[in-house]
Amino acid sequence: MSPRAIALIDVNNFYVSCERIFNPKLEGRPVVVLSNNDGCAVSRSDEVKALGVKMGQPWFQLKDLAKKHGIIAYSSNYTLYADMSHRVMNILATFSPNQEIYSIDECFLDLTEFKTQNLTLYGQLIRQRIKQWTGLPVCVGIGPTKTLSKLANHLAKKHPEFNGVCVRQLIKKKCGSNVLRSVKYGASEENLLLN
Ligand SMILES: [Mg+2]
Numbered sequence: 001m002s003p004r005a006i007a008l009i010d011v012n013n014f015y016v017s018c019e020r021i022f023n024p025k026l027e028g029r030p031v032v033v034l035s036n037n038d039g040c041a042v043s044r045s046d047e048v049k050a051l052g053v054k055m056g057q058p059w060f061q062l063k064d065l066a067k068k069h070g071i072i073a074y075s076s077n078y079t080l081y082a083d084m085s086h087r088v089m090n091i092l093a094t095f096s097p098n099q100e101i102y103s104i105d106e107c108f109l110d111l112t113e114f115k116t117q118n119l120t121l122y123g124q125l126i127r128q129r130i131k132q133w134t135g136l137p138v139c140v141g142i143g144p145t146k147t148l149s150k151l152a153n154h155l156a157k158k159h160p161e162f163n164g165v166c167v168r169q170l171i172k173k174k175c176g177s178n179v180l181r182s183v184k185y186g187a188s189e190e191n192l193l194l195n
Helices: 014-022 046-050 059-069 078-093 119-134 146-158 168-175 177-182 187-194
Strands: 006-011 031-034 041-044 072-075 099-103 106-110 138-143 165-167
Touching (some): 031 046, 078 106, 078 119, 138 146, 146 168
Antiparallel strands (some): 006 106, 031 041
16 A cells, blocks of 8 residues: 555644734734733744743743743633634645644644645645635645654754655655754654655
8 A cells, every 4th residue: 555645734833823913013023822811821932932931831930031032922812713723724624635633723634645746835835825814824744644744744843944844755855864863753753754
């Protein structure tokens, strides 16, 4: 049996990205979204991640850093995020007859029947359409299993050379085998990703 092609599509910094759609001035600025009662950081912009803020870090610990770097904090608005999630999932459903919604901002699409097409281009089309129709940035990872598509998605997020779409078979060609050094994978996962 020839290998399948499974895509994992994941919105980047989902809650922060939703807030940015309605307030474009937040673009390029350090933004966090806080959990219920403003307890902890549950979504971080890249600028906030670069300051070393961890997922789930309590907001009271971050007050000094926030003051120093002008971090903008939002209370979470789950009605908005659920609505944006529906829009994203409905659009993604048009790209494959086989969709599995995995979380509020992630889903798998079975692209096996599109394997004769250029999967990088297909992934870029998905990315562009989500951006154009919702304003949200997504990354796409494609591999023969769900686990590998998830790992490929991780690489697509971390390495700008993928331009948001990482197809497992092209990892070595695009980045060389050093690309996995930045991430802690088990040896067996590394073999599966590169070979
Ligand atoms: Mg996400």
